[in-house]
Amino acid sequence: QQPVQSPQAVILREGEDAVINCSSSKALYSVHWYRQKHGEAPVFLMILLKGGEQKGHDKISASFNEKKQQSSLYLTASQLSYSGTYFCGTAYNNNDMRFGAGTRLTVKP
Amino acid sequence: EAEVAQSPRYKITEKSQAVAFWCDPISGHATLYWYRQILGQGPELLVQFQDESVVDDSQLPKDRFSAERLKGVDSTLKIQPAELGDSAMYLCASSLGRLAGYNEQFFGPGTRLTVL
Numbered sequence: 001q002q003p004v005q006s007p008q009a010v011i012l013r014e015g016e017d018a019v020i021n022c023s024s025s026k027a028l029y030s031v032h033w034y035r036q037k038h039g040e041a042p043v044f045l046m047i048l049l050k051g052g053e054q055k056g057h058d059k060i061s062a063s064f065n066e067k068k069q070q071s072s073l074y075l076t077a078s079q080l081s082y083s084g085t086y087f088c089g090t091a092y093n094n095n096d097m098r099f100g101a102g103t104r105l106t107v108k109p
Numbered sequence: 110e111a112e113v114a115q116s117p118r119y120k121i122t123e124k125s126q127a128v129a130f131w132c133d134p135i136s137g138h139a140t141l142y143w144y145r146q147i148l149g150q151g152p153e154l155l156v157q158f159q160d161e162s163v164v165d166d167s168q169l170p171k172d173r174f175s176a177e178r179l180k181g182v183d184s185t186l187k188i189q190p191a192e193l194g195d196s197a198m199y200l201c202a203s204s205l206g207r208l209a210g211y212n213e214q215f216f217g218p219g220t221r222l223t224v225l
Contacts, residue, residue, distance in 0.1 A: 002151070029210045041200060041216035042152065055213065087151050091210030095164065099144075099151035 001026060003090040005100040012107045017076045020103045022088030024069040031064050031071035032089035032097060042087060045073075075105070083107045111135040113217035115201050121223045127189035130220045134183070134203030141178055142214060143186050144200040152200055158184065159207045191224045198222075 006021045022031060030049045033056070034042040046056030048064035048071055061074040075082055085104045091097040114133040122128050134141050140159050144152035155174065157165040160181040169176065173192070178184040188195055198219045206212035 032213075034214075041218055042202075042214075044213040044215070047211070047213060049211070094208040094210040097209040098154065101151050102149075 001090075001092070002098050003031075003088055003100040005086075005088055005103050007103060008101070009104040010106070012078045012082075012105070014078060014080060014107055014109055016078055016107075017074070018078060018105060020073040020075070020086050020088075020105070022071045022073075022090065022100060024090045024092075026069065026092050028064075028066065028069050028090055029093050030091045030097070031062075032091070033060070033062060033071075033073050034087045034089065034099075035084045036087065036102075037084040045086075078105075078107045080107050080109065113201055113203055113215055115199075115217035115220055117220055118218060119221045119223075121225065122191050123225050124193055125190040127187065128191050128222065129188075130186045130199050130201075130222075132184045132186070132201030132217060134201070135205075135215055138203035138205050138215075139181075139207050140204045140209065140212070141184050142202040142204075142209075143176055143184070144202065146198045146200055146219075148197075155186070157209060165209075188222075191222075193224050196222055196224045 033045040036042040064071045085102040087099045087102045089097045089099045143155045146152045155169045156176045158178040176186045200219045201217045202214040204212040204214045
């Protein structure tokens with residue numbers, strides 16, 4: 001079952017903040033975040049596991065609300081290099097992960 | 110830095126023809142994934158291998174698609190016959206561990222398929 005991401009798209013100025021949300025209707029084992037720049041492959045950002053374990057970039061901030069089956073990715077003081085499409089992936093067990101439709105982030109000078 | 114290799118990078122074919130894509134994961138990675146990504150959408154899992162075994166091919170259109178990873182290393186995805194709706198980016202990814210819910214995936218550059 002595919003997670004739901006919001007917003008679908010967001011436009012920022014450099015230095016502004018953004019939050020990207022990912023939600024599921026089922027209990028989650030983990031949430032994964034990837035960024036894909038135009039014409040490139042997705043790149044891993046972070047995994048958040050139930051129970052509080054996190055794996056990924058120290059400079060990326062995200063939360064995982066297990067009770068609400070939701071995760072949020074926080075992009076602060078955005079830079080031009082943050083532009084791209086952010087995908088969340090949700091896993092309902094330890095071996096089944098599906099990606100959402102993505103949130104397109106554009107950072108302008 | 111180790112990377113996932115895919116070939117070809119671009120493929121143009123006519124409908125009803127056969128096409129094949131190749132993926133070489135990062136050395137030592139146990140799990141290999143094939144995804145299809147339609148423009149503007151997220152990657153859709155087609156098949157997941159752990160070593161040489163298929164662990165998930167529930168989304169693979171088995172009447173026309175096949176995948177193999179014979180020695181648990183590189184992998185081939187085949188479409189026969191290709192249809193117009195198969196035009197998409199085909200991404201291969203690999204992970205060191207065997208559990209998709211626990212491990213980060215490393216993606217290759219993809220094969221852009223156009224079916225005319």
